[in-house]
Amino acid sequence: MKEVLKKLLKNPGIWRGGETYIEQSAVPTGYPELDAALPARGWPPRALTEILLEQNGVGELRLLMPALAAMTRDENTPVAWIVWIAPPYIPYAPALVEWGIKLSRVLLVHPKKPGEGIWAMEQALRSGTCAAVLAWIEHVDERHQRRLQLAAEEGACWGILFRSMKYRTQTSTAALRMCVLPHKDSLQVEIIKCRGGRPGKLAAINHRTLGTGVFS
Amino acid sequence: MTPPSKSLSLFREEDLQPAEEAVYTSGRHAKSAHQDRPDSLPARASSLWLCLEFPHLCLEIYGDTFSARQPLAVVEDSGTRSRLQACNPRATALGVRPQMTLNAALALAPDLLILNRNKEKEQQLLERLAIWAGQYTALVSLELPNALLLEVRGSLRLFGGLRKLSRRIRDGLIELGYRVRWACAPTPLASLWLARATDGAVISEIHQLPGALGRVPLACLGWPQERLNILRQMGVNVVADCLRLPRDGFARRLGSSWLEMLDRAMCRLPDPRRAFEPPVDFKSEIQLPYEVHETAVLLPVLECMLKELQGVLLARQAGIQRLTFCFCHLDNPATCLKLDLVSLSRSAKHFMTLLELKLETVRLPSPVTALRMQSEPLRPLQASTAGLFSKVDPGDNGSEMPFLVERLRVRLGTDAVHGIGMIPEHRPEAAWRFVEPGTETKTWYFRPRPLWMLLEPQRLPEREGLPCFDGQLILESGPERIESGWWDGKDVTRDYFVARHPGGRRFWLFRERRGGGEWFLHGAFG
Numbered sequence: 001m002k003e004v005l006k007k008l009l010k011n012p013g014i015w016r017g018g019e020t021y022i023e024q025s026a027v028p029t030g031y032p033e034l035d036a037a038l039p040a041r042g043w044p045p046r047a048l049t050e051i052l053l054e055q056n057g058v059g060e061l062r063l064l065m066p067a068l069a070a071m072t073r074d075e076n077t078p079v080a081w082i083v084w085i086a087p088p089y090i091p092y093a094p095a096l097v098e099w100g101i102k103l104s105r106v107l108l109v110h111p112k113k114p115g116e117g118i119w120a121m122e123q124a125l126r127s128g129t130c131a132a133v134l135a136w137i138e139h140v141d142e143r144h145q146r147r148l149q150l151a152a153e154e155g156a157c158w159g160i161l162f163r164s165m166k167y168r169t170q171t172s173t174a175a176l177r178m179c180v181l182p183h184k185d186s187l188q189v190e191i192i193k194c195r196g197g198r199p200g201k202l203a204a205i206n207h208r209t210l211g212t213g214v215f216s
Numbered sequence: 217m218t219p220p221s222k223s224l225s226l227f228r229e230e231d232l233q234p235a236e237e238a239v240y241t242s243g244r245h246a247k248s249a250h251q252d253r254p255d256s257l258p259a260r261a262s263s264l265w266l267c268l269e270f271p272h273l274c275l276e277i278y279g280d281t282f283s284a285r286q287p288l289a290v291v292e293d294s295g296t297r298s299r300l301q302a303c304n305p306r307a308t309a310l311g312v313r314p315q316m317t318l319n320a321a322l323a324l325a326p327d328l329l330i331l332n333r334n335k336e337k338e339q340q341l342l343e344r345l346a347i348w349a350g351q352y353t354a355l356v357s358l359e360l361p362n363a364l365l366l367e368v369r370g371s372l373r374l375f376g377g378l379r380k381l382s383r384r385i386r387d388g389l390i391e392l393g394y395r396v397r398w399a400c401a402p403t404p405l406a407s408l409w410l411a412r413a414t415d416g417a418v419i420s421e422i423h424q425l426p427g428a429l430g431r432v433p434l435a436c437l438g439w440p441q442e443r444l445n446i447l448r449q450m451g452v453n454v455v456a457d458c459l460r461l462p463r464d465g466f467a468r469r470l471g472s473s474w475l476e477m478l479d480r481a482m483c484r485l486p487d488p489r490r491a492f493e494p495p496v497d498f499k500s501e502i503q504l505p506y507e508v509h510e511t512a513v514l515l516p517v518l519e520c521m522l523k524e525l526q527g528v529l530l531a532r533q534a535g536i537q538r539l540t541f542c543f544c545h546l547d548n549p550a551t552c553l554k555l556d557l558v559s560l561s562r563s564a565k566h567f568m569t570l571l572e573l574k575l576e577t578v579r580l581p582s583p584v585t586a587l588r589m590q591s592e593p594l595r596p597l598q599a600s601t602a603g604l605f606s607k608v609d610p611g612d613n614g615s616e617m618p619f620l621v622e623r624l625r626v627r628l629g630t631d632a633v634h635g636i637g638m639i640p641e642h643r644p645e646a647a648w649r650f651v652e653p654g655t656e657t658k659t660w661y662f663r664p665r666p667l668w669m670l671l672e673p674q675r676l677p678e679r680e681g682l683p684c685f686d687g688q689l690i691l692e693s694g695p696e697r698i699e700s701g702w703w704d705g706k707d708v709t710r711d712y713f714v715a716r717h718p719g720g721r722r723f724w725l726f727r728e729r730r731g732g733g734e735w736f737l738h739g740a741f742g
Contacts, residue, residue, distance in 0.1 A: 057740030182720030
């Protein structure tokens with residue numbers, strides 16, 4: 001009887017409330033506080049992550065930097081590109097280097113028309129040559145999100161979508177959704193949705209641990 | 217008058233016998249060769265010529281006219297009358313035949329589309345085909361007006377035998393949309409004549425030549441009509457009849473050049489051929505037989521052009537990075553599309569994908585009458601080896617990332633996709649630049665630097681000696697003094713600070729040390 005039960009529980013469609021599902025290949029975020037709040041103890045590497053912000057420049061890039069740096073340095077993936085689609089400002093090269101990102105693996109895309117951003121993101125995700133695709137696109141409806149999610153799975157690529165906080169209540173197919181809010185001494189991360197875990201967890205990352213060399 | 221004796225005949229009787237017999241007899245007679253006859257046959261042919269004859273070349277310069285539903289014919293003016301040179305199957309079905317006068321053809325098919333013969337374009341097409349054929353052998357020779365001669369003896373081993381090679385060449389040409397007749401023989405002329413007489417004939421040894429060529433009608437030799445008329449009046453209809461004639465009489469009556477031609481065909485005289493030398497770039501043009509409105513109709517034509525290009529690039533072991541397409545219109549200037557690749561490539565599939573993307577973004581102002589393709593000068597590209605277990609696209613150069621860059625650039629524009637690099641410079645705004653994706657630059661940095669940088673510093677108001685941005689900012693660290701750039705007129709003298717916003721955000725700002733000491737926001741620690 002137990003054997004049958006074990007077999008049944010191996011079905012990926014069954015999820016038991018008491019246990020957390022741990023994805024083996026999750027990428028550590030580099031921040032223990034954040035890792036603890038995520039069910040997979042890291043970023044989901046082959047899926048879409050949505051980061052909701054009130055303003056750009058609150059510390060959202062610093063959250064990603066350790067994981068991105070690890071990806072560009074990974075010896076197993078010789079060509080792992082990081083694509084930036086429609087960044088609101090210029091990603092500053094000296095700072096990227098300081099964080100350990102290989103500059104020759106950075107690709108900036110500045111679409112001119114509204115629909116082109118999503119198209120470019122899908123192409124990059126699907127290409128299978130990118131480690132991560134960061135995109136600042138406001139208007140993404142559910143159909144597009146589903147496409148992006150599928151593209152990320154197909155191309156084994158981490159897609160990160162930065163959007164405004166006002167989309168918080170919108171349904172989303174992203175594997176991970178989080179709100180990032182700056183506080184006086186720390187950066188508050190609230191998990192709104194995550195695959196294989198319960199939402200609502202909070203993580204506060206101290207500005208000192210966030211680095212940047214501000215306090216060095 | 218006695219019948220011409222054996223010694224007087226142009227060639228020995230045995231030569232006209234079936235192959236096996238000829239082998240045994242040639243040795244016996246070798247010593248008794250006559251003075252007026254060139255050396256006897258070598259035992260084994262050193263070369264093997266594959267002739268590709270394009271019987272419909274004059275039609276094919278107009279693209280794929282064969283499947284066209286409209287009856288088409290090419291007309292050449294000869295003196296007072298216009299005669300048809302070729303026609304497509306649709307016209308043949310209506311009873312139109314080559315060599316008909318134009319009036320007769322129009323009487324049979326009133327809606328016949330008449331195209332003018334363009335010998336210059338035909339030669340250009342033949343040259344392009346010669347370049348394409350260069351992927352199979354080093355020696356390709358043009359045989360005007362409509363044939364190519366390929367020396368293939370050296371290629372047989374590489375391509376797995378004559379049968380495989382000839383099938384590959386023929387299938388390749390059919391795929392490109394050309395009708396071809398072919399034959400193989402140890403001499404160039406023999407292969408040409410055989411191709412005209414029997415499509416697909418293969419003669420690999422010299423001793424088989426007389427037997428095989430003997431059955432070829434004289435009309436296939438391409439000799440002038442008046443010479444053929446003389447021969448026909450003498451009752452000479454096939455090559456074998458010709459070979460039985462006495463040599464001196466033949467030379468006297470018809471001219472020695474024709475005798476020499478026969479000798480060359482029979483491998484009794486050497487027949488060296490000049491190899492075709494391809495130009496440094498690749499041009500191709502297709503005149504569409506009618507105006508085309510839809511890009512979807514153009515795609516198959518473009519694909520054929522690109523496949524041809526791929527063949528040429530393979531043959532020359534070259535690649536290209538830039539390719540221009542011109543769509544010619546009747547009443548508008550031509551629409552030109554440029555394809556810019558990140559690296560050298562030779563894959564037709566690759567070019568086609570990019571071209572399709574490009575065409576999606578372009579509206580053609582009016583119907584297209586002709587297509588022109590022009591490459592930059594070809595550049596050497598190392599050949600990629602095919603996979604051991606998988607079939608690899610022969611034109612593919614194996615790298616995926618440039619392909620993504622190209623896809624994005626084709627759709628969004630070249631200036632929308634960049635890489636990023638560093639410059640050893642103290643001034644923050646001059647310490648970075650856009651570069652070609654994938655370029656390595658020397659890294660160089662100071663701390664702290666923000667991840668987000670403003671393109672232009674933003675001036676901040678000041679309150680109680682401190683800058684304000686959405687609230688008063690608190691200076692956390694600094695100053696870092698940067699004074700540099702006196703040599704290019706954009707010199708700066710600034711004190712940089714890290715500032716904290718009451719809401720928790722961190723900014724990078726500076727105070728101008730000249731003028732009124734104003735505050736500027738330059739970046740954010742995103």
